[in-house]
Amino acid sequence: MYKIAQVDPVKCSATSCRLCTLFCPEPNTLFYDERRHTAFVAIDRCKGCAACVRICTDVAKRDCIKMIPVEAALGGFEMSRYGLPGRAQ
Numbered sequence: 001m002y003k004i005a006q007v008d009p010v011k012c013s014a015t016s017c018r019l020c021t022l023f024c025p026e027p028n029t030l031f032y033d034e035r036r037h038t039a040f041v042a043i044d045r046c047k048g049c050a051a052c053v054r055i056c057t058d059v060a061k062r063d064c065i066k067m068i069p070v071e072a073a074l075g076g077f078e079m080s081r082y083g084l085p086g087r088a089q
Ligand code: SF4
Pocket: 007, 011, 012, 013, 015, 016, 017, 018, 019, 020, 021, 038, 039, 055, 056, 060, 062, 063, 064, 065
């Protein structure tokens, strides 16, 4: 089963620390959405390493990111829905 990271936007937006976005080893995968005030994952690019989960849980002490089966990803492909940050929709 292939797992990808998914951010809980309600929990994340309570602090919006952005820490996880600094540590994802994959380019253009873990973003911060200024409009929704939350980090989000481009699930079509996530490699499932779970580094962001450790950062959010162990360093930021927020526990906003879970690894979930790719089939269970809510909201579909974030990149398709929201595009790259700063790009006109
Ligand atoms: S580390 Fe956690 S709280 Fe901070 S931006 Fe990432 S998901 Fe949100």
